[in-house]
Amino acid sequence: MNLREKINNQVWSQVWSQVGSQVWRQVVSQVRSQVWSQVESQVKSQVKSQVESQVESQVRGRIIL
Numbered sequence: 001m002n003l004r005e006k007i008n009n010q011v012w013s014q015v016w017s018q019v020g021s022q023v024w025r026q027v028v029s030q031v032r033s034q035v036w037s038q039v040e041s042q043v044k045s046q047v048k049s050q051v052e053s054q055v056e057s058q059v060r061g062r063i064i065l
Contacts, residue, residue, distance in 0.1 A: 001009075
């Protein structure tokens with residue numbers, strides 16, 4: 001390895017350690033927020049449909065009685 005390659009490698013490793021970690025944090029936080037919002041909406045819709053069906057059956061039972 002000649003001097004130029006050594007300098008390039010050092011510069012690249014420094015740049016990567018600074019920029020790469022920031023970019024990685026941003027990517028992780030974005031992916032987490034997206035996944036979390038998807039999970040939240042799915043759980044909300046499932047719970048909503050379950051509650052609605054339970055309420056409907058209770059109301060029907062009361063009407064029948």
